[in-house]
Amino acid sequence: MSSTIDKLTLHKHDYQKLVNKNDPSISLIKPSNIRSELWSKFSQLYHLNIPQNYIVCNTCRTVLKWSSETGTKVMKNHNCENKSASKTSTTPSRQRTISSYMPPAPDNYSSIKNRIVEACVEFCALDGKPFDTVTGEGFINLAKQLMNAGALIGTGFSVNDLLPHSTTVSRNVDRVYARLKEQLILLCQDVQHFAVRCDFWSEPYTGLHYGGISLHFVDSSFYLRIFILACKLYDLPNQKAHNIRDFVNTTLEEFGLKLNEDIFVVSDNEPKMVCAFKDDTTRVGCSAHYINKALQHAFELDESLCAGVQKLFVIVRDIISYIRQSHKQSSLSVCVQNYCKIRFSTVYIMFNTFLMVYNELPSVLNKNQRQNFLKINYMELEQLTKYLKHFHDVLEKLCSEQTPTLHLVIPYKQLLINRSTKNDDDHQNLIQLKRYLSEHLKDYWIILDIHYVAMLLHPNLKSFYLMPSKKEHAIELLKLEFNKLMDSLGMHPIQKTPLNNNKEKKQMKKNMHLIYSLDEIFDAPNDENYLQTQPTEKTELDLYLEDITRIDNNMNVLSYWNSNKSLYPNLAQIAKRVLSIPATNTSVERLFSHSGNTITNRRTCLDANKVNHLLFIKRNLRILKEIYPPPIEQSTKRRSSVISTDSTSSTTPNKKIKLMTENQDVDEATSDEDNDDEQL
Template sequence: MSSTVSKETFSKDHYQKLIIINDSSITLLKPSNSRSELWSKFSQLHHLNIAQNYIVCNLCRVVLKWSSETGTRVMKNHNCENKPTPKSSTTPSRQRTISSYMPPPPDNYSSIKDRVVEACVEFCALDGNSFETVAGEGFVNLAKQLMNAGALIGTGLSVSDLLPHPTTVSRNVDRVYNRLKDQLINFCQKVEHFTITCDFWSAPFTGLHYGGISLHFVDDSFSLRIFVLACKLYDLPNQKAYNIRDFVNTTVEQFGLKINEDVFVVSDNEPKMCCAFREGTTRVGCSAHYINKVIEHAFELNDSPCAGVKILFTIVRDLISYIRQSHKQSSLSVCVQNYCKTRFSSVYLMLNTFVQVYNELPSLLNNSQRESYLKISYTELEQLTKYLRHFHDVIEKLSCELTPTIHLVIPYKQLLINRSTKNDDDHQNLIQLKRYLVEHLKTYWIISDIHYVAMLLHPNLKSCYLIPSKKAHAIQLLKSEVDKSLGSVIVHPLQTTTLNNNNNKVRRNMHVADSLDEIYDIPANENYLQKPLIEKSELDLYLADETRIDNNMNLLTYWDLNKSLYPILARIAKRILAVPATNTSVERLFSHSGNTITNRRTRLDADKVNQLLFIKRNIRILKGLYPSAVEQCTRRKNSSASDDATPSTTPNKNLQLIVGREEINQAIADEDSGHDQF
């Protein structure tokens, strides 16, 4: 709930009078972070736009004493005088209804929910779990299974007899992993083109080295699929290039896939990774690493010409380190973040949190730290933070896993270069930083042929208006891809009179307020319908098409809608757009592994870590692709119940319930027949 900003200045009775006369100084608002359904009937009272420790019932307009510490208790206990009275039954008094033979349902389950809340508090306290655990997908699924078990067997069975032993859970991780792995192997048999991302890391608590590999491809329905293949223990003698390549090849081949010249591999830009995938495949550098390294060199290299911003960076980092080490963090309104070399956009995140608490710091610093604080130019700090925000936003856009991102690399690189031009009011130190970043972005951030091809595959980017000098080169590369897709067959002209008008419904230009949208083309006129074209190849038709789509539209959706109009280009799009712009899918995997291998689980076997992370990252997608027998039975029953609108008598309902339980029990038995016993 939202805590109050200021204590109340009037009594409850006074506020009640103001509510009755609809005084203009009173406003009723919902707390921004309210979750309970009870807030649909109540509003928090604000006097002169300051939140007070009172709420108002939306029905009877009664003012109630409330605070964030008491939660929703006062709402539950409120007996509203304007509650709608139940309608009187038209049934004769001497005729009994079917509801009279059953106990009436409770008005609410507040007492039950209170006991559940108390049990969750004890769960978090006794087992040392975070509060977010009770909102986790796994915990919710466990609670659902326990509710289903209680509905079937009642309360006669002891909970300790129902819950498995920890060793049983550990042993059955292998079974779940093997089942999901077999499903993924079966699903990969349909994969024609795919991309691999890989990276390596070391566990801080155990010192063991792990290698992470993820699989990316576009399926027949033009949906982007991302699976984690492994986060395995790297047990080879060293991390030389040939050992890394052998490790990746062996892991990928376990899923029935093979790396060849048509497969793309996205990795960071370390020399060992470049050497490992130099031959027999096509390596694409991680764009997020390129951006992060350029910024890192500007602030950390000794020979960097950006001395002014380096001094500011050092002062801010030292002040934040002092605040965190002196345990004064709780006195600030925002949690300040320190610089971390291995985290993307870490310089921006540190400076941004520092700017937010800038005016709160003097009272927390000692004399020595206050002298350093006074050396900071707030104008320079604010300008630097706003400038680095562009790099942070680009990294976030390129790290998306839900939609393709490879087509955004060239436009966003040029956008960052354009945003680095000198402004009249720029601080001198910021001008030095911009000059350095422009120079190194052009030389360090390597652009591959696939980036040009992918850019042309977006209808809003094919004009290349940010880099018009590269348009001819990009078109030639796309033509080469078309020829490669057709083999030795020449592209024959297509006879056509007009484009598919049905697809034009979803094509429109959307230059919204998002500053990053300026990379897209702006149509010359409002008529997006293509004029009749004749004797044009498929590629010529596409390049001449002036239609536009929503900038936020999934690019794969566009190609799914136009696969019959541009079949060759659609096949190319399925292959090219599966390549991610960054390898952040593996970077996020390492973050999950850090949450798995903690100081409380240092003896966790490396194979078990691999299995747990495989289950965590893949189970949601594989459950949707391969639902269990119980889920299939439940879906079939729900579908039958929704389709059948004919009322049935009580005996038929009982019979249907019995049959339904038998079907579910049979499905469970079929699932467990092939599993080892606990």
């Protein structure tokens, strides 16, 4: 070939032939100003000592189109190791092999694990992150995506080219929020009955006020769904009742929802909240606030007549404050926790942690605190902690977000009242506390009709064992709900079946000596005609009340109604509506805790809308992904169905990754990789 040929005359395939022939007119030289490590595998092509816009792979001697403007992109996309296997295969160079899906050898796995552990240590140290960051759901998802990216495009690239800029992440928060909000709006279109939790919070660093609202409903599959609708800036002039109601109505309207008399709002028991939701809706007081306020008043108010336990409370709190302020905490086997009136059950946590390190305290206290320590009666402390544990356990049950809780309010209230009964060996100070809390719970813990209905809808609680005098009242309330549903459907009570009630008569005769204890002196009547009753027609409600089926105490009551929805179809609809109402508003309380972790002293400039978007994503992402799986996951699941039996390759319709053949240009491969990166 003539040496006078201009460099523009030759094309890529011409240079490839010259390279394959080791033509002396071709020389391979590395640029002098290279910075990327990828150049270790490539050299720039020179023809007749004139640099060309081509590079050559040092391994497979392949000529690739390149220019200084495109940088190292073509080098990253080039993978010559998988191309030498078969000349006729249409499998793309980035296609994963079967062995890549297999776990590595134990020796290799151990070394990889050690390197990851070391990298996590460096990550926590350099970025100042908590150790449990590496166990977070978001971090694990990020690591998974990076592993998938490495499997697809190899390791010959800089990770900085994949990781986005912080500004890009911030902008995409709004995009992800908009997508998830559209999904939630679509889901709310089918929601007829729901409950709402509402509360307000002030951010300490900026002084801004936020309003939190959560949505609760039971879907068609009898799953309890909880979504956070908003934790957004409350910018109204004040927190008067009408402004609070407007704030809630505006937020609900964004999702196509509206309050009415059949919708329940759960809130704390402040006067402004009571007034805001007194009309056109039904407000349910937070049971956790009732319990917490009772405990707070018992230990803090002078008129509570609990001076003995209040004195113990002050001594323990002062000692714990001293320990935490004097940095003596590290000398104890258990971290002691101090009391905080705005957090539920902290009075029990304080006494319990103090009791656990009781024998260790004399060695870490100074003279003054040791004198206070000697004033503590250990038996009183132990009895008090054991008694307060009942309140702690009840709060844990009522604050659950995985299962319905409204049906537990009445029995747990009665349980706490029963546990407040005086025992013979109780300390005198504990007797005073029990007397006060028993009266306070009876008078101030408000029970609504809906609580009785919810309790009756649990098969293990419908006997009203703890308070049998309220059973008939609960049955009448459930009948009203049943008839209300029948009227809305334009139907009469169904499933009427004439049944013999001899069994019921025998039970009534038996109970005649149980209702009033003085009747035990009389003989039971033997005359079969003593109780003259006519055969009755049993409705769906009657059949349920007579059903003796019981479920496991830890079983989700919604699972029971899902299994019996064909037997009790109308009661199942009532159960979906009633059991969706939470007993407490702790989901919003936890939302404010998450917002406190989001707005720190290093993130005080975070926009209020961004806070709302971040918390919306945090609380709703997992459940919305379950309901609306991302397309990329569906494509990944179907990827194994792609089978290549000859030189022709087949793909499923949903698979968007294009397969490359050998004669395709590298630029086309680059375009395909860009598309795949967008999917990642």
